[in-house]
Amino acid sequence: MTESRRADTGNSRPAAQQPAWPDPELLGEVTAGLSRLPELVFAEECDRLRERMGAVARGEAFVLQGGDCAETFAGVTADAINGKLRTLLQMAVVLTYGASVPVVKIGRLAGQYAKPRSQPTETRDGVTLPAYRGDAVNGLGFTPAERRPDPRRLLRMYESSAATLNLVRAFSTGGYAGLHHARDWNRAFVTDSPAGRRYEELADDIDRSLRFMEACGVTSQQLHAVEFFVSHEGLLLDYEKALTRTDPRTGYAYAGSGHMLWIGERTRDLDGAHVAHFARVRNPLAVKLGPGATADEALGYAAGLNPRNEPGRLTFVVRMGAERVRDRLPELVEKVRAAGAVVAWVCDPMHGNTFVAPSGHKTRRFGDIMDEVQGFFQVHRALGTHAGGLHVELTGDDVTECVGGDDVLVEDLHRRYETACDPRLNHRQSLELAFRAAEMLLDPLDAPGGAPSAGETPGIGVSKGAR
Numbered sequence: 001m002t003e004s005r006r007a008d009t010g011n012s013r014p015a016a017q018q019p020a021w022p023d024p025e026l027l028g029e030v031t032a033g034l035s036r037l038p039e040l041v042f043a044e045e046c047d048r049l050r051e052r053m054g055a056v057a058r059g060e061a062f063v064l065q066g067g068d069c070a071e072t073f074a075g076v077t078a079d080a081i082n083g084k085l086r087t088l089l090q091m092a093v094v095l096t097y098g099a100s101v102p103v104v105k106i107g108r109l110a111g112q113y114a115k116p117r118s119q120p121t122e123t124r125d126g127v128t129l130p131a132y133r134g135d136a137v138n139g140l141g142f143t144p145a146e147r148r149p150d151p152r153r154l155l156r157m158y159e160s161s162a163a164t165l166n167l168v169r170a171f172s173t174g175g176y177a178g179l180h181h182a183r184d185w186n187r188a189f190v191t192d193s194p195a196g197r198r199y200e201e202l203a204d205d206i207d208r209s210l211r212f213m214e215a216c217g218v219t220s221q222q223l224h225a226v227e228f229f230v231s232h233e234g235l236l237l238d239y240e241k242a243l244t245r246t247d248p249r250t251g252y253a254y255a256g257s258g259h260m261l262w263i264g265e266r267t268r269d270l271d272g273a274h275v276a277h278f279a280r281v282r283n284p285l286a287v288k289l290g291p292g293a294t295a296d297e298a299l300g301y302a303a304g305l306n307p308r309n310e311p312g313r314l315t316f317v318v319r320m321g322a323e324r325v326r327d328r329l330p331e332l333v334e335k336v337r338a339a340g341a342v343v344a345w346v347c348d349p350m351h352g353n354t355f356v357a358p359s360g361h362k363t364r365r366f367g368d369i370m371d372e373v374q375g376f377f378q379v380h381r382a383l384g385t386h387a388g389g390l391h392v393e394l395t396g397d398d399v400t401e402c403v404g405g406d407d408v409l410v411e412d413l414h415r416r417y418e419t420a421c422d423p424r425l426n427h428r429q430s431l432e433l434a435f436r437a438a439e440m441l442l443d444p445l446d447a448p449g450g451a452p453s454a455g456e457t458p459g460i461g462v463s464k465g466a467r
């Protein structure tokens with residue numbers, strides 16, 4: 001099995017992290033079928049998100065991007081999707097209200113079905129099989145049949161994304177996402193936590209403000225709907241290419257698979273097929289930057305992916321790790337600014353802080369996550385640049401995958417460890433992160449930062465997953 005192969009992306013660059021599809025003929029049939037299906041998102045929506053991200057790049061707004069590490073086909077249920085949406089909306093309300101900043105809301109949703117992996121194979125008890133690469137490629141079960149890449153899964157990716165997006169659209173425009181329901185979003189969750197109680201108080205404040213506005217005769221449609229976008233890693237070039245469409249209005253190509261696509265840490269080779277492919281589409285794009293990213297690379301993405309230097313086209317999602325963000329980030333930000341490149345800077349405090357607990361679970365400490373967020377805000381405050389947003393892996397479910405925050409201990413990890421790939425924040429941890437981030441946005445120097453919270457054991461664990 002080869003780890004990478006050339007995808008037919010209209011260029012002959014090497015494509016990293018592509019599955020070794022065993023049946024090229026079947027792959028061809030599937031991608032031909034996909035290319036006949038309607039796009040999942042519309043060019044106008046992508047343009048609108050690019051405008052919103054332009055406000056982030058100019059320092060006028062903040063972006064919250066979040067959702068599963070790996071969506072699964074079995075996870076396409078109304079409860080699971082609503083839980084993620086409500087969690088994101090609650091976090092956005094906390095940030096908007098707490099820090100008085102408009103928040104652009106983007107899900108890691110409706111397309112996050114493929115994963116890049118550190119190793120192409122996995123070995124258990126002497127048996128070696130292909131690594132799980134997301135439901136779009138193979139199954140999580142550790143059997144040869146499950147782990148065999150099957151291109152028909154790309155069709156299920158499309159269908160699952162369409163079903164999810166349908167719910168997202170209904171949710172965001174059907175009334176329930178309006179601010180009048182801010183309290184209701186909390187109802188289905190366990191509210192008996194410090195962050196849950198704090199949220200209830202905030203919802204009271206919002207209710208009072210809305211009643212005041214209504215009493216003054218102020219009504220706005222905007223209070224009854226929410227603008228919500230979807231994003232995923234643009235990893236599987238066979239799928240992305242099949243979903244690329246030309247916009248008849250302008251003649252530009254758009255990725256029809258999601259509003260925003262990001263290029264991952266493992267596929268961001270400036271001479272690679274991912275950068276070449278996404279340079280051709282008009283969607284807003286992001287590139288993940290790990291601790292090894294250089295300023296020259298950052299400038300290369302700016303030149304290659306945003307040659308017109310359009311605000312909102314390019315976002316850098318920084319995932320350096322709590323230990324490195326304060327050392328590594330300033331040089332990148334300074335050189336990008338000095339070159340006059342307009343980008344949005346977003347913090348992913350998850351991917352540089354992964355380690356394996358003694359129980360064998362991949363996890364992250366809430367304290368490390370908050371420490372990286374604080375370091376990110378501090379760097380931008382010191383340089384006078386805009387800390388533009390957060391990119392987090394989360395779920396509305398009451399999982400035990402990340403330690404700390406409110407109540408998850410290392411001993412608890414096995415209780416509800418349900419992720420198909422990396423550990424996610426649960427609902428309580430997500431809310432707590434939003435409250436703390438809102439405080440940091442106001443004052444990154446004095447806000448309570450990354451001190452370990454109850455339940456965390458500093459110093460446990462090995463194998464930092466920096467890349």
Ligand SMILES: O=C[C@H](O)[C@H](O)COP(=O)(O)O
Nearest residue numbers: 069115116117118119421422
């Ligand atoms: O989500 C990110 C990556 O796909 C993930 O961290 C890779 O995990 P691995 O190092 O276990 O392959």
Ligand SMILES: C=C(OP(=O)(O)O)C(=O)O
Nearest residue numbers: 116264265266288319351
């Ligand atoms: C793979 C991911 O992250 P990164 O590319 O930063 O490792 C991810 O966000 O799912």
